[in-house]
Amino acid sequence: MDILVINCGSSSLKYQLINTETEEVMAKGICERVGVDGIFTYKNNDGVNMKKVPFDMPTHKEAAQHVIDTLTDPEIGVIKSLEEISAVGHRIVHGGDKFSEPVIINDEVLKEVDEVSELAPLHNPANIIGIRTCQELMPNTPQVGVFDTAFHQTMPPEAYMYALPYEYYEKYRVRRYGFHGTSHKFVSRRLAEVCGIPLETSKLIICHLGGGASVTAVYNGESIDTSMGLTPLEGLAMGTRSGDVDIGAVEFIAKKKGMDFPEIMNMLNKESGVLGLSGVSSDFRDLWNTRAEGNVRSGIALDMFCYRVLKYVGAYIAVMNGVDAIAFTAGIGENDEGVREEVIRNLSYMGMFLDGDANQARYGKEVCITTPESRIPAWVIPTDEELEIARETAELVG
Ligand code: ADP
Numbered sequence: 001m002d003i004l005v006i007n008c009g010s011s012s013l014k015y016q017l018i019n020t021e022t023e024e025v026m027a028k029g030i031c032e033r034v035g036v037d038g039i040f041t042y043k044n045n046d047g048v049n050m051k052k053v054p055f056d057m058p059t060h061k062e063a064a065q066h067v068i069d070t071l072t073d074p075e076i077g078v079i080k081s082l083e084e085i086s087a088v089g090h091r092i093v094h095g096g097d098k099f100s101e102p103v104i105i106n107d108e109v110l111k112e113v114d115e116v117s118e119l120a121p122l123h124n125p126a127n128i129i130g131i132r133t134c135q136e137l138m139p140n141t142p143q144v145g146v147f148d149t150a151f152h153q154t155m156p157p158e159a160y161m162y163a164l165p166y167e168y169y170e171k172y173r174v175r176r177y178g179f180h181g182t183s184h185k186f187v188s189r190r191l192a193e194v195c196g197i198p199l200e201t202s203k204l205i206i207c208h209l210g211g212g213a214s215v216t217a218v219y220n221g222e223s224i225d226t227s228m229g230l231t232p233l234e235g236l237a238m239g240t241r242s243g244d245v246d247i248g249a250v251e252f253i254a255k256k257k258g259m260d261f262p263e264i265m266n267m268l269n270k271e272s273g274v275l276g277l278s279g280v281s282s283d284f285r286d287l288w289n290t291r292a293e294g295n296v297r298s299g300i301a302l303d304m305f306c307y308r309v310l311k312y313v314g315a316y317i318a319v320m321n322g323v324d325a326i327a328f329t330a331g332i333g334e335n336d337e338g339v340r341e342e343v344i345r346n347l348s349y350m351g352m353f354l355d356g357d358a359n360q361a362r363y364g365k366e367v368c369i370t371t372p373e374s375r376i377p378a379w380v381i382p383t384d385e386e387l388e389i390a391r392e393t394a395e396l397v398g
Contacts, residue, residue, distance in 0.1 A: 001086040001398060002026065002079060003390040004071075006064075008090070008130025010122065011035055013063045017071055017078060017085070018390040025386075026078040027071055031055075031063035040066060048076045064133045087142040088134045089393030091182070091385065093123035095147030096173060102150070102392045105131055105143040113145065119177070119230060144393040151181030154222035159319075162229075176234075178216070178226035180208045183329060186388040187381045188218040191327040194366065195377055203320040205313055208383065209339065210330030211239040211282065215309060217316035225319055227312050233268060236308045237301075239282030242272035243308060277301035284336050306342035313343065317350070323376060326352070328369075329383040335362055340369060344378055351375030 001021065007014040016028040027044040038057030042050040057063040071077050071085075079085065090105070096116035103109050110128065117124040134143055152160075160176040161169065168174040184206045191206070192199040199221040206216045213236040216226040227235030227243075237243045245268070254264050275282040278301040280290050290298040317323045326347075327333075328340050337359045344354045352374050359369040361380045370378045 001394045002084050003393050004085050004088045004134075005386045005389045005393070006088055006090050006130050006134060007386070008060060008126050008133075010126045013060055013067070013130060015067050016386045016390070018387060020390050020394040023387060023390075028386075029067070029070075031057055031060075031067065033057070034060055034063045038063070040070075042070050042076070044076065044078050046076075046078070050076075060129045060133045061136070064130070064137055068137060082138055082141070085138070085141055087144055087393050087397040088138065089144045089146055089389040090127060090131050090134070091148070091389055092127045092131075092145045093148045093179065094120035094177065095145075095149045096177065097153065097175070099145070099147045100150050100153035102144050102146045102396050104396065105135075105145050109145060119173075142397045144396055146182060146389045146392050148179045148181050149177045151185040152176075152178030152216070152223045152226050155224055155226070159225040174230060176226070176229045178214070178223065179228045179232045180212070180214050180216075180330075181223070182385045182388045183208050183383040184214075184216040184218065184223060184226070186385065187327050187329045187383050188216075188221070190366075190381050191325055191379055192221075194368070194379060194381070195325045197324050202325075203323045205316050205320075205323055205326045207309055207313070207326065207328050207333055207343070208330045209236075209309065209328060209332035209336075212241065213238045213309075213330070213332070215312040215316065217320055219320050225316060236312065237277070237305050238273040240270050240273045240275045242268045242276070245272075274301035274305055277304060284332050284339070288336075288338060302338070303342075306339055309339070310343050310346050313347070323350075325376060326378045327381045328378070329381050334364070334380055334382050337361070340378070340380070344370070347376070347378075352378060354378075 003018050003020055005016045011034050013031040017026045019026055029042040032039040034057045038055045040053045040055040055066055071079055072081055094116050098112050131143055187206050188204050191204055192202050204218040208214050212232050214226055214228045217224050233241050235243050278287055278298045280286055280298050287298045287302050332339055340359055341354055344352055353371045355369055355371045358367050361367045364382050366382060367380050368377050369380055
């Protein structure tokens with residue numbers, strides 16, 4: 001089956017056309033600066049590689065139309081007509097507690113996705129635009145929603161509740177939802193596979209460390225706790241997000257600076273994390289470089305990032321009463337040997353020892369980074385959220 005995977009942001013539309021039998025990416029790219037001017041990128045498996053070509057895209061509709069026109073173009077396209085696309089799989093960030101599985105999108109589903117938009121105001125409205133646009137352009141093709149939150153719907157109440165008055169949960173569904181679920185699911189399955197551990201009786205910890213970062217405890221194949229919360233702000237210190245912080249400190253700062261809630265949220269989401277700590281960058285390459293030049297704050301940012309990953313890993317080992325394997329994934333997890341080394345260094349107590357050579361792994365490389373003597377292995381597993389969305393979409397419509 002050829003599945004078109006769409007990940008729609010407020011001013012972007014990422015796409016991949018995937019053949020789910022061979023799991024080959026036939027074509028992929030991104031429409032950027034939608035609503036501003038429009039930049040188009042397209043790469044296919046015949047060697048066509050168009051990088052950042054200006055193309056007028058006043059709305060997502062023109063963007064999606066251009067993607068379809070390019071995919072079906074007689075010269076550079078990879079399919080003859082739209083009919084060859086069996087279904088469109090949409091990444092949807094927040095499914096609240098309504099969606100624990102992918103769903104075929106109809107009016108009822110769209111209404112429910114719209115209702116949880118309050119919980120992800122930056123993401124869900126853009127996802128809905130992507131769905132509506134594809135419905136309009138491809139009215140006979142099934143549209144499927146795959147939710148970032150779905151994998152975490154198996155968490156027990158003690159993991160997902162906040163210790164707040166219960167009425168906020170009852171009335172407003174205030175609870176932990178967790179994110180990066182598609183990635184945590186994909187990587188946990190692969191980790192069990194490469195380690196030869198049966199998923200149904202396994203204790204795995206997945207560290208998805210990218211611009212946004214989260215750690216998940218996967219027990220017998222199911223998410224039982226994860227570090228992100230009601231929104232993707234909680235947990236680890238991230239590129240620009242604070243992660244866990246005492247709300248008392250936030251009130252203190254708000255009073256001192258005379259900031260209102262939107263300003264506070266902007267500060268916590270965009271000006272904090274390793275960027276806020278270092279004052280240098282949210283990119284880990286810059287942090288290592290400036291630390292090497294003697295920048296103390298870059299050092300604190302890096303140490304703190306690793307420390308928090310380690311703390312969550314430790315907590316999830318306790319929660320699962322052990323662990324069989326750990327995986328690192330996403331931009332930092334797949335590329336930053338320094339971060340991996342820092343985390344693994346403190347897990348020697350349970351028989352996990354770093355293999356320094358294997359740990360030099362970079363993008364796209366799936367590799368075990370612990371020594372053969374290690375009792376518990378750690379792996380780098382490149383994530384592939386698009387492939388997971390394509391697989392789940394094909395399974396549902398197939
Ligand atoms: P997003 O969450 O935005 O999708 P990614 O998973 O692509 O992010 O991760 C992006 C981050 O990965 C960058 O901000 C950077 O810090 C980190 N990164 C990418 N390449 C490297 C590298 N070679 N070494 C260290 N960090 C890297």
